Amino acid sequence: MEIRALNKAQMERVYYDHMKRAFPPSELKSLQVMERMRDSGRYEPLGMYDGERLVGYALMWLEPGVPFALLDYLGTVKEERGKGLGTALLALLGEYYAPMRGIFGEAERDNSPDEQERALQRRRLDFYLRNGFRYAGYDCALFGVHYETLIRGAGDVSAQELLAVHQSMYQKQIPPQYYERFIQLPLAPGEQPRPAVEWKEE
Numbered sequence: 001m002e003i004r005a006l007n008k009a010q011m012e013r014v015y016y017d018h019m020k021r022a023f024p025p026s027e028l029k030s031l032q033v034m035e036r037m038r039d040s041g042r043y044e045p046l047g048m049y050d051g052e053r054l055v056g057y058a059l060m061w062l063e064p065g066v067p068f069a070l071l072d073y074l075g076t077v078k079e080e081r082g083k084g085l086g087t088a089l090l091a092l093l094g095e096y097y098a099p100m101r102g103i104f105g106e107a108e109r110d111n112s113p114d115e116q117e118r119a120l121q122r123r124r125l126d127f128y129l130r131n132g133f134r135y136a137g138y139d140c141a142l143f144g145v146h147y148e149t150l151i152r153g154a155g156d157v158s159a160q161e162l163l164a165v166h167q168s169m170y171q172k173q174i175p176p177q178y179y180e181r182f183i184q185l186p187l188a189p190g191e192q193p194r195p196a197v198e199w200k201e202e
Helices: 008-022 031-039 085-096 115-130 159-173 176-182
Strands: 002-005 043-050 053-061 068-076 102-108 134-142 145-153 183-187
Touching: 002 085, 008 031, 008 043, 008 053, 008 068, 031 043, 043 068, 043 085, 053 085, 068 085, 068 159, 085 115, 102 115, 102 134, 102 159, 115 145, 134 159, 145 159, 159 176, 159 183, 176 183
Parallel strands: 068 102
Antiparallel strands: 002 043, 043 053, 053 068, 102 145, 134 145, 134 183
């Protein structure tokens, strides 16, 4: 298994053939936004290959000069699931970004009122915790969804250091009027996510 950077055509195929099927529309950035971020040096789409066969993908949000990578999307090809490829992909990402201080991400909090959905949220959190991630010290709410922030990397990364990076990334991507309405970073203990209202990506 190896990780390779995806070119524009490969990224488009991953987006339409896999991501559109794997992620609900409310959680998926538009392809145009991803391409614009990549063109500005702030997004890195990666594929995991077994020989010449794509088996997984990771889309990483970066900021020039910042020693952290935000795991924006992670997935395996539907036909390849159940083979431990997600674990393999995270291990390869750890090697790929070893020069950085860490990879961090947002995993949905296991607080759904629906028992089945809550169990799924818990499995997702446990997956990351089993694979080297730890709680980063703060929660956030993005577009009405409550997340725990997780990190895999240097043990001396403080919540304050990571939070400053996290806030800066969203402030650079989201127009101020939308940031104030839709981004709660951090989400204070006991604070509830504000209801999401549809917005148009610019």
